[in-house]
Amino acid sequence: MAKYPKIPEATIRRLSSYLKCLEDLETKGEKVASSALIATICNVNAAQVRKDFAYFGEFGIRGMGYNVKELRFHIKEILGTNREWRIGVIGIGNLGSALLMYKGFLKQNYKIVAAFDLDPVTVVGHISEKMGKPIEILHMDRLKEVVKARNVEIGIITTPAAEAQNVANLLVEANVKGIMNFAPSQIRVPSHVVLRNVFFTSALDNLVYYLSN
């Protein structure tokens, strides 16, 4: 099944960063970009950019740079973000609210189609006040039913740590394909579900390592 099986995880991470850069360039009306320009914007070196793109065959024209639109199209195809992904957010505290209002998602084909909280009555006003188009927050009790009915493929967990595993179990039972966990606890899922933990401390650890060494 794997079209590109041997790509290092670090390259995948950078592709996402290049994509962001190419979108900004396209917005500015740029048609062509050199690896040097992309490298500068993304804080990597140009050789790394060329090496990363080489995993996927020949995109650039030597001495000319890359066609911005075409490269963007290819990267989206490689990442799998060339089609819409349906997302549910569980736990609408501050972080959950921030994600519901995050403007970058829709532009990237990430569509939040469901949101859940243990106390939906309290948060409805809070969300709809700031969002252009309010999303209805539903009670956690309806998670399994609604996730199935709305074809949610990815669940984002933004609950307190103690509730994260329980929510993950419900998402798995409701047949989500992937889970992104922001709760500060290691959760377990069956191997057919892709899990990514996003710990804020890890991002800081990474920064501090480079400050210390």
Place this chain on the structure above:
Amino acid sequence: MAKYPKIPEATIRRLSSYLKCLEDLETKGEKVASSALIATICNVNAAQVRKDFAYFGEFGIRGMGYNVKELRFHIKEILGTNREWRIGVIGIGNLGSALLMYKGFLKQNYKIVAAFDLDPVTVVGHISEKMGKPIEILHMDRLKEVVKARNVEIGIITTPAAEAQNVANLLVEANVKGIMNFAPSQIRVPSHVVLRNVFFTSALDNLVYYLSN
């Protein structure tokens, strides 16, 4: 200066994840952990765990596993999180509020010592209501002065995209060493400042890549 100059970025990321795992094990009273156990908890394979630890010399005893306390101490030393880091958060909307309330930070030697917003009056009540020990939100005008006075080393930017570069410039002028940018825009800093961008779309891109391939 670099004690461990050739460590791949992916290893650094995993060290942070191992650290979290070891802390959970220590909390549960575990004294010794095998690479297989650490691997299972962190969702990697055991050979990878052993390979990652091998960058830093011999930690484990063959057939016995790793001393949890000792390994944790070593990883913190490697990452540079064995001492306190002083942090400022700029932009106290939903995401900024979530970070101010994030319980994981203090446990990891990350101490938020300053918080700024363009409209501090509105947010003060919002924060102090939920936090045990409220932090005073100051007006953005005082950023440079307060960051210097309180020896803030790392600035976390959680403003809207349009303000991120301006805030970064002020942080650089106030002599921070590192910046973590959550605003969805690519910002630029001088090379002596370490910058990490955390884009929520990138975390999703990574997940979606593994779902698609």
